[in-house]
Amino acid sequence: MAETHTTSGADVAPVQAVDRALQLLELLADNGPTSVSSLAKELGVHRSTAFRLLATLQQRRFVEHRDDGNYMVGPGAVRVAGAVTSRTTLAREGAQICTEVTAELDETSNVAVLVDGYAVNVAQATGTSAVAVRDQFIGRHTPGHATSSGKVLLAYADPDVAKSAIAGAERFSATTIVDPAALRRALAEVRERGWASAISEWQEDTNAVAVPVFDSDGGVIAALSLTAPSFRLKETDLPAVAERLRIHADELSRRLGHLHARP
Numbered sequence: 001m002a003e004t005h006t007t008s009g010a011d012v013a014p015v016q017a018v019d020r021a022l023q024l025l026e027l028l029a030d031n032g033p034t035s036v037s038s039l040a041k042e043l044g045v046h047r048s049t050a051f052r053l054l055a056t057l058q059q060r061r062f063v064e065h066r067d068d069g070n071y072m073v074g075p076g077a078v079r080v081a082g083a084v085t086s087r088t089t090l091a092r093e094g095a096q097i098c099t100e101v102t103a104e105l106d107e108t109s110n111v112a113v114l115v116d117g118y119a120v121n122v123a124q125a126t127g128t129s130a131v132a133v134r135d136q137f138i139g140r141h142t143p144g145h146a147t148s149s150g151k152v153l154l155a156y157a158d159p160d161v162a163k164s165a166i167a168g169a170e171r172f173s174a175t176t177i178v179d180p181a182a183l184r185r186a187l188a189e190v191r192e193r194g195w196a197s198a199i200s201e202w203q204e205d206t207n208a209v210a211v212p213v214f215d216s217d218g219g220v221i222a223a224l225s226l227t228a229p230s231f232r233l234k235e236t237d238l239p240a241v242a243e244r245l246r247i248h249a250d251e252l253s254r255r256l257g258h259l260h261a262r263p
Helices: 017-033 036-043 047-059 074-107 149-156 158-168 179-192 235-255
Strands: 063-065 071-073 108-115 120-126 141-143 197-199 206-214 220-229
Touching: 017 036, 017 047, 017 063, 036 047, 036 120, 036 179, 047 063, 047 179, 074 108, 074 120, 074 235, 108 149, 120 149, 141 149, 141 158, 149 179, 149 197, 149 206, 149 220, 158 179, 197 235, 206 235
Parallel strands: none
Antiparallel strands: 063 071, 108 120, 108 220, 120 141, 197 206, 206 220
8 A cells, every 4th residue: 555645734743853954044044144053052952963954054055154154044045935936926926917918818818837848827817708718727737748838838948858748748639749850840930939829739629829938037937828719719810919928928027027028
């Protein structure tokens, strides 16, 4: 029988070393550069115990040892905090942008990020029409190779990530692109024209178009998409819709700190 894991606070006792290490980070975050003796006193542990914990954190760059002998929060901790802040900001600002897109175009819009080759929705607004796409909920994983958001994200992703997604491409409809060479050409086209489409490739009778969203470093952090029934969002409409989306994506990129959103 498979072992069952739970993370309930009532069921799992804290690992003492991990708990103390996190307390050290909290102390350094709250108090700034601090000596090992002061940290040991705050934790209620021997100085040697505090030193070993700090040495481990230092190896992972979560703390730094200053020339004056004190310790301070290191770039490893800042990177983790920045990632959390970035994702939270993206979801918050993305939700506002989706609301604006859907208010303008009255179709379902999403902001998605890439996770293990899948496009995962982090923000969404649903069109008001009686016949609208209503299953694009937040947190849903959609296949990267068969969706407009996924194609945008894979087009700008690490080559190994894109290669893995292409190799595992699954067919969902008659129009799903599964041939590796064809998929590579499709992603190259996305990079060339700056937007991606999906013509009933994941869901029958549903079309979508997406454009990239850039972060403060100029990398593609997300995709902004519009999805609608194919009878309302025709293939001939996609370039014009992509241009409308690009305006909103540029605004979202700007809110995330990027000054020149267009590639």
